[in-house]
Amino acid sequence: MAIVPYEQLVSEERTRQVVGAILIGAAAAGNAYAAQQSSYTSSGRYSPIAGAINGARADAHNAAMIGGAVAAGQVNLAALEQNVIKDNTVMPTEWIGGQLHIExxxxxxxxxxxxxxxxxxxxxxxxxxxxxxxxx
Structure with missing residues (x-):
């Protein structure tokens, strides 16, 4: 059985965060594009008022999506820091509680x-x- 070290768990979490950021960026770009496309009238004319409203909605949605991903990543890293046993020496009268990840x-x-x-x-x-x- 392989024991998964703390450093590897942190590396995997950071990789998940980078991949998530790329996907969220693509979703945000799609939201912005869709917002602008929905700002055209049925006759094909662009409505600046609809564009402003749709753009503001897309911006708010994108900000919430990005903020949620950042917060989740910070919580995940904090949980690893707090709960996973790291490579260290336990001195007399000390104790360690947490998780041991075994593949x-x-x-x-x-x-x-x-x-x-x-x-x-x-x-x-x-x-x-x-x-x-x-x-x-």
């Missing part, structure tokens, strides 16, 4: 498989049972 082994297919992850901590042994498979 499942490849090739399970449709067959359910069970795994036991054993984590020794001092004199204690912790066993984590994981079941992998469809519908589990």
């Amino acid at each position: 499942p082994p490849a090739g399970a297919g449709n067959v359910a498989k069970a795994y036991v992850i054993t984590v020794p901590v001092g004199d204690d042994i912790h066993e984590i049972t994981v079941t992998q498979g469809r519908g589990v």
